[in-house]
Amino acid sequence: MPNAAKIRARVGVLGASGYTGAELLRLLIHHQGVEIALLTAERRAGQHMSQVFPQFSPYSLPKLLAIDSVDWKKAALDLAFCALPHATTQRVIKALLASAPGTKVVDLSADFRLADPAAYARWYGHEHHAPELQKEAVYGLSEIYRSSIKSARLVANPGCYTTCAELALIPLLRAKAIDPDEIVIDAKSGMTGAGRAAKEEMLFSEVSEGFHAYGVGRHRHMAELDQEFSRAAGRMVIVSFTPHLVPMNRGIFSTIYVRGLNTSAEGLHTILCKSYAAEPFVHVLPFGEMPHTRHVRGSNMIFIGLANDRVEARAIICAALDNLTKGASGQAVQNMNLMLGFPETLGLEQVALFP
C-alpha cells in the first residue's frame, strides 16, 4: 500500500456511459490506489464524462474512447472493469487478454458467471465464444470466493439479485440447516438495475406510482442461483424466484422463505452471525429485525435480517443491498482490491446516503 499510494495502478472502465460505469467512477475517483487511465463508451466516444454524467464536471477524467480504437498493449492497464452488454463482452475480453495478457479483468456482465458451458448454452441459446476464459473465470462473490479472487486474472462479478440472495443463503445451505427443496425468493429491485437504455417500459411515467413482477418463472439470474446454491448444498438446488420492479432508483430487497432442517430460526440466525462476524460489508441485524434498502443506499453494505415465520419450522430472511454498489460496481472494486493487493475496504468506506 505505501507503494500503491505512490505508484497508482492504472485502471480502465469499459462502458463508462452506463449506470454501473458511472458508479465505478464515483468509487474510483477518490480511491487512493488507482488512477483512472482509460474510459470507453461507444455511442459517446469523443465526449467528456461531464457530457454523459454532469456530476463529474468538477473532475478531470480521460476522454471517452471507442473500444476498437484502443491498443490494449499500449494502454498498459493493471486492471480493466468491463461494463459492456452481453456477448460484446466475450469478444472484447478475449481480444484484450490476447493483446495484454498481464491486464486483470473484473467483468460486470453475465458472460463469465456460469462455469458450465452446457448451462451457458442452455440459458443463452448459443455456445460461449471464449470457452477457455469461461473456464478460467472466478465467480466474484467476494465473501465466499475471496482466496480464489485474490489470484484470479478474470473475475466474473455476480449479478445484483444473486449477490443479495446468495450471501443470505449460502452459509445456511453449506451448513445443511435449511431444506434446499423449499426455498422461495421474492426479489424486488430499483430501476437502475434495468440499465440506461431508452425503453418505453422504463420511462418515468410507466414506472412511478406502481409495482409489478417481470420475468416470472424465467429470469437469467436463475442460472447463477442454481450454480451457487448447488455448489453450496453439494446437490442440485432449484429455487422459486420472482423479480419485481420498485419505483426507486437503487436497491435490491429479497424476501426469502425457508424451512429449517432440525434448526430453529434462532439457529439459522446464529449461523449467519457467525459466518459474517468478521466481514466488513455484511451486517446481520439482531434476530427479528429487518433491513431497509434505504439504509444501504450508496454503500457497499448488505444488511440481512431473519425472523420466525408463524408457520411451523419456517423462517423468513430479508436481505437488502444497493444494486449499483454491493450488487455491481462496489463489489467490483472490492474484487479489484483483492486482485491488486489493496486493503479490501479501500475506497469503499462511504456511509449510506439516507435520507
Added chain:
Amino acid sequence: MPNAAKIRARVGVLGASGYTGAELLRLLIHHQGVEIALLTAERRAGQHMSQVFPQFSPYSLPKLLAIDSVDWKKAALDLAFCALPHATTQRVIKALLASAPGTKVVDLSADFRLADPAAYARWYGHEHHAPELQKEAVYGLSEIYRSSIKSARLVANPGCYTTCAELALIPLLRAKAIDPDEIVIDAKSGMTGAGRAAKEEMLFSEVSEGFHAYGVGRHRHMAELDQEFSRAAGRMVIVSFTPHLVPMNRGIFSTIYVRGLNTSAEGLHTILCKSYAAEPFVHVLPFGEMPHTRHVRGSNMIFIGLANDRVEARAIICAALDNLTKGASGQAVQNMNLMLGFPETLGLEQVALFP
C-alpha cells in the same frame, strides 16, 4: 333503481377525514343512487371537507360533525360507512344500531371481520365489545359472499391485503387444487394503506427511494386470511405472509407461491377464469401474463395473473388492486350497492388512472 334515482338513499361517512373517507366521497359524490347526508371527523369537526381535502372545494357537502353530536335516529341514514379506528368502531356501531336499528352499516375497520370471538380475543388482546354484532356481521368480500351481503345489516369490509390474496386463492382452495400447507404470500402495499396519521416512519423522506418489510411473522391481516382460507379449504390453513411497503400511494400487489394438487398451472388458471368469468371487477389475465398495480389505480378492479413456476408442480400467482378502491372504499360501495338493491357496478365504473 328508477325510484332510487329519484328518492336517493341517505348515506353517511363516519371518519371522513382519513384516506378511505376521502375515497368514499370521491365515489359517492356522483353515485346516482345516494345523497351524502352526513359526514363526521373528530379532529376536524366544524370544518368543511375542502379544508381537509381541497379536491372537494368545487362540491357542496355537509359540514364535518363530531360523532358524539350525532342523533342517529334523526339522521335517518339508510346506510353508514364507518371508517373509524379500531375499538372506537365497536362502540360507535353498537350505539348507532341501538339508536337506529334500520340503518345499514358497512364497516371498513377490522373490528367485525373475525367471526370467531376467540380468534378476535387472541389477535386483539381483549374481548370484543359487541359480540352479538360480531355474530351478525357478514364478511364483505363481495364476489364470494354476495348473497349474504345482500341481506346483511352489518357488513365487515375486508382488508386490502386480504381482498387481494383471498380473491386469488379462494377458488383454488375450494377446488382443492392447491396444497393448503405450502402457500407463501409475499405482499406489497402503497403508502395510503398506512393511513393519514402523522408518524415519523411515514414521512416522505423516510419512505421514498426505498423498500422494506414490516410486521414480519405477525401482521393482523393474517387472522382474516386464516379464517377465509380455512373456510374455503374446509380445514385449517396457515400461510406464510409478509407485507412490504412500496414508495407509491396506491396499490396492493401479492405474489403468491403455490403447489398444485394434481393440477397443472394451466389447470389452476382455468379454475380462476371460470370462477370469475361473469365478475365485473375481477379480470384474470391470459395465462403467463402478470398485472401491474398502475393499471388498476383508482378503479375497483382486481387483475390476477398466473404463470408456471420452473419448480416442478408449482405455480406463481400475482394479483393487483388499488388498496383504497377495491381494497377498501370501492368494495364498500360495491357492498352498499348489494345491500341497497342498486346495480352492483353503480358509481364504480371509473377506468383506472394511468399514467
Added chain:
Amino acid sequence: MPNAAKIRARVGVLGASGYTGAELLRLLIHHQGVEIALLTAERRAGQHMSQVFPQFSPYSLPKLLAIDSVDWKKAALDLAFCALPHATTQRVIKALLASAPGTKVVDLSADFRLADPAAYARWYGHEHHAPELQKEAVYGLSEIYRSSIKSARLVANPGCYTTCAELALIPLLRAKAIDPDEIVIDAKSGMTGAGRAAKEEMLFSEVSEGFHAYGVGRHRHMAELDQEFSRAAGRMVIVSFTPHLVPMNRGIFSTIYVRGLNTSAEGLHTILCKSYAAEPFVHVLPFGEMPHTRHVRGSNMIFIGLANDRVEARAIICAALDNLTKGASGQAVQNMNLMLGFPETLGLEQVALFP
C-alpha cells in the same frame, strides 16, 4: 341530450397509443353522448388497446388501425380527436377534412394553435402545410373562446403550460390590471407532459429524485403565450417563461409574478373571482391560499390562488391543473361537448384522485 343518449355521436381518436390518447379513452368510455368508433396508432396497428394500455382490458374497444388504412368518408365520424405528432398532424387533418368535410376535429397538437402564418414559420422553421385550415382553426381555450368553439369545425386545443398560465392571466390583462411588461411565469410540469416516446432523459432513474429546468429562454409554448396575452392586452406582450420537470406523473404548476397597475393584490383576486364565478372547471381559491397539483389530479379542474408579494405593488399567482386532463384531453372533451351541443361538463365530472 335525450337524443344524444340514444343516437350517440361517432368519435375517433387518432394517436391512441400515447398518453393523451389514453386519457381521451378514459374520459370517453363512459361519456354518455358518444361511441368510440375508431382508434388509430401507427406502431401498434392491429393490436388491441389492452396490449398498449392494460387498464383497458375490461373494455371492448375497436382495434387499432394505421391512419393510412382509414377511409374517412366511410368512417363517418362526427368528431375526431387528433393526438398525433407535429407536422404529421397537418397532413392528416388536411386529408381527413378533404375527404370528410362534415367531420369536426379537435387537434391536440400545436399545429393549429398559432393563427399568424408568420409566427408559425418563425417558431417552427417552415411554412404551414395547411394555411387555409390554420386560418379556420379556433383556439380551444374553452372558457375564453366558448362561443367560437361552439360553431367551429376545427379546434386547436391549447398546450398544457399555456392553458395554465392563460386562464390565470387573461382576465387580468383584459382588465389592464397588471403591467404586461413585468410578467414572470415559472412553470413546473409532471413527466407525462413529455409524452411516451422512449428517450434516455425520460427514464425513471434519470428523472426521479431530482428537479431541473429545460428549454430555458426558448420553449415553443412561448409562441402561444405571446399570441394570447397580446390578444388579451391589446398590445404586444412578451413574458419571461421557464419550464421545469417535476418527478411526478401529472400536473402543471405555474408560479406567476405580476405587478398591479393601480390595482392591489386583493383587487386582482376580485377580478379573477368575478371572471370565473360561473365556470364549472375553474376554482379560484380564497385570497392568500395556494393550490396543489395533487388536488386536481385526474380532474378537469384548474385551481388558481393569488397572494400579496411583500414587494410593493406586486402579487404572486399560482395555478394548478392536470396536464393530461384540463391541460389536454379533458379540455379536448370539453371542446367536443361545446362543438356537438352536449352539456359542457358531460363526462368530465370525475373528482380528483387524491391521495
Added chain:
Amino acid sequence: MPNAAKIRARVGVLGASGYTGAELLRLLIHHQGVEIALLTAERRAGQHMSQVFPQFSPYSLPKLLAIDSVDWKKAALDLAFCALPHATTQRVIKALLASAPGTKVVDLSADFRLADPAAYARWYGHEHHAPELQKEAVYGLSEIYRSSIKSARLVANPGCYTTCAELALIPLLRAKAIDPDEIVIDAKSGMTGAGRAAKEEMLFSEVSEGFHAYGVGRHRHMAELDQEFSRAAGRMVIVSFTPHLVPMNRGIFSTIYVRGLNTSAEGLHTILCKSYAAEPFVHVLPFGEMPHTRHVRGSNMIFIGLANDRVEARAIICAALDNLTKGASGQAVQNMNLMLGFPETLGLEQVALFP
C-alpha cells in the same frame, strides 16, 4: 494536518437524530481530522444512533445523550455542531460557551444568522436571548466570508434556500451588474428541508405525485436574503421569493430572474465564472447550460447556470445544491475545516450520487 491526523479534534453533534444531524455524521465518520466525541438527541437519549438511523449500524459511535446531562467543560469539545430547533438553540449555545468558552460552534439553526437585533425581533416576534453572541456570530457562507469564518468562534451556518440564491447573486450584486429592484427567486426544495418531525402534510401520500408552493409572501429565509443582498449591493434590497416543495428527498433548485444593468447575460456569466474560478465547491456551467439537482446529490457542490431570457436585457440563472450537504451539514463541515485549520475540502470530496 499531520498532527490533526494523529491528535484528532474532538467534535460533538447536538441534535443528532434529525436529518442534518445524520448528514453531519455521514460526513464526519470518515473525516481524517476529527473524532466524534459526543452526540445528543433529546427524545432518543440513551439509544444508539443505529436505532435512530440504521445506516450507522456498522459504526461505533457514542451513545445519544440528553443535552442537559452534558458537562460542556468535561466534554472538552474542540467544536460543536448545533442542529437544534429554533429558540432552544440560543439557550444551549449560551450555556455551552459560558461553560466552555474555548469550544467553537457551528450552528445550523436560523438563530444567529441575522446580525441586526431589530431584524431578528421583527421576523421572530421576540428579542434575541443571547444578543452578545448574535453580535459575535459570523455568517457562514463559506465562499463569501471565508476569512472571518477562519477566526470565528461562533458561525451561523446559512439556510439551504439562502445559500443557493446568495452564491448565485452576491457576485452580481457586488459588481452592480443587475438591478436590485427586479429580482425574482422561484425556489424549489426537496422534502428533507422540512425536517423529521411527524406532520400530516409531510406524509408520503400527502407529498408524492404533486407539487405546491408554501409560505408565499412570508418565509423566514427572506430575512437572510434581505441581509445578504443588501450587504452585497450596498443598499436595501428586497426580492420576490417563493418556496415550493418537490416530491424528492434532497435538492434545492432556484430559478432566478434578473435584469442586467449595462451588462449582457454573457457579461453576467463572466462575472460568475471569474468569482468562482478557484472555488472547489462552486461549479459555473458553460453559458446557456442549466443544472439538475440530481447531479449534486450527496455532494457539497453547487452548480450554477445562466442563460439569456428572450425578454430584452433580462437573464435567467438556475442554481442547484443538495440542501442537506452544501445547504446545511456539508457547508457546516466546510466551516469547521476553516475554523480548525484543516484543508477546506477535507472529508467533503464525495462525488454526487447519481443515479
